Amino acid sequence: MWNSIVAEVLLLRKRLSTWILLGVWTIMHAVFGYVFPYVIYLNGDAGSAGLPAGLTPARLVGTFLEGYPFFGGVIALMLGVLAFGSEYGWGTWKTLYTQGPGRLHLFLAKLGGLAFLLAGFVLVTFAVDSLFSYALSLGEGAPIDWPGVSSMAQGLVAGWFLMAVWASFGAPLAVLSKGTSLAIGIGILYGLVIEGLISAFVNSVSALRSVAEAFLRANGYSLVQPLGVGGEAASSNGPGAFSGPYVGGEQAVAVLAAYLVGFLLLSALLLRRRDVT
């Protein structure tokens, strides 16, 4: 299995779209997490209250996780779709299947490769965020107090987990549509329009509350809320904005894990049963 995972990592590593998505995600982190807030700070009453807390190393984990429940999810969704859906476009499923390791083995290898890739995305963005928070604090003479190791580890694991759930959402979309374009379109449409709009109407239509509580967005934000994301940061998060309803942390983990397992089981079942024509 290890050899197969290495093969999948090679496929992902040498693919241009992987690097483009990593670049986009890193720039989004830097620009929306640090550059814009810093420019706003400079254009406002800079110096009166000091560097905003969200730009300091002390709040690194919260700032780092702000984009993960939605924007990171969409990036991961695309990675999941590309990992599975491109095989249809290139006709390479037949090439892989006839090599002999078995369909389930190949599926698990793809998941292993994706898991490594997502870890890379999380680590790179965390490093970029750390660098920005350190540089800004140093430049502004703000105190440089790093979060504890366990807090940073929780942040990294939470970020990876959120990406894993969204990437797993991409897998059945790709397998069902046997391609990439439609799968990415449907995935983004679902995340942006269905979850976004219904969540926005929760305060007006109370019947939608229980529906919204089952969404990836609600559970994602609920997962990272205890780690410093929420309130204004979440509700002003552009297309990924979220102002409730929040659920408990444990419930969020359970629901997201259920999504992860469900998406992967569905994908595995389809890949195992379907004819390759």
Add this chain to the structure above:
Amino acid sequence: MEYVVETLDLSKHYGEHILAVEKLNLRLHRGEVYGFLGPNGAGKTTTLRMLLGLIRPTHGTARVLSQPPGAPSGLARLGALVETPAFYPYLSGRDNLNVLARHAGIPRERILPALEQVDLADRAGDAFKTYSLGMKQRLEVAAALLKDPELLILDEPTNGLDPAGMAEMRVLIKSLGQGNRTVLLSSHLMNEVEQICDRVGVIHLGELVAEGTVDELRGQGRLRLRVSPLEQARELAAHMNGVTDAEVSDGRLRIAVDAGEAARINRELVLAGVEVSEVYRERDSLETVFLGLTQNGSANDVE
């Protein structure tokens, strides 16, 4: 007897009305090059995909290298080219084989010899998307050879190649079929099958309509004789032992008889006062046989 490939009433239906393959019974012997001949849409590729476990049969069974189709232990011992070559376009030929070798648990040391065998070592570092169709086909052969397979399943490997590429591929397939390796070659090109294959099966509308060696499929043919006087010779020939039919055609006598009887027929005609200036065997080409089988759709099991 254990066959390398054995199918029993193998069938694939799409819905109620489309019968892609119908009750196909194939048996491939170890070490033979078997030509699977049929027009486009006859069910060749569907059959091969079923043998590889890519699609599931609707009815019937198959065993490939004594394993059910698609079983990892069977696939580990076979190499396959199914329709167009499919690889990762952004990876080099070498990296593509590296990915496949890793998945199949094959040592990386096998990659270079496989590339050399198909004469692709010089371009191994170039991206697959920059390859010509011939190079892509050869890379697929190299991928099939990584496993040093007991069975090679080749689905129209010369499709889309120019004449030089086709000739090259034929030589390659012939060399691959040496020794104990079994080759199942699907094609609709008569001369390709005629040149390469030990035995041939003809599939039409999803059914096997004929099977045998090329010689068996072409049949015994007829004797053609340039004789004088023609009508007297026809009368004589029609009453000779072993002759089932005698007719005059294109100024020559044409008789249906075992070709081994040519000398006796000649002698008897000469002794009867007929001048015989030419005797030769006339046989149907494989193409004629093929067209007869696939245009009429009649079953004709030669073996």
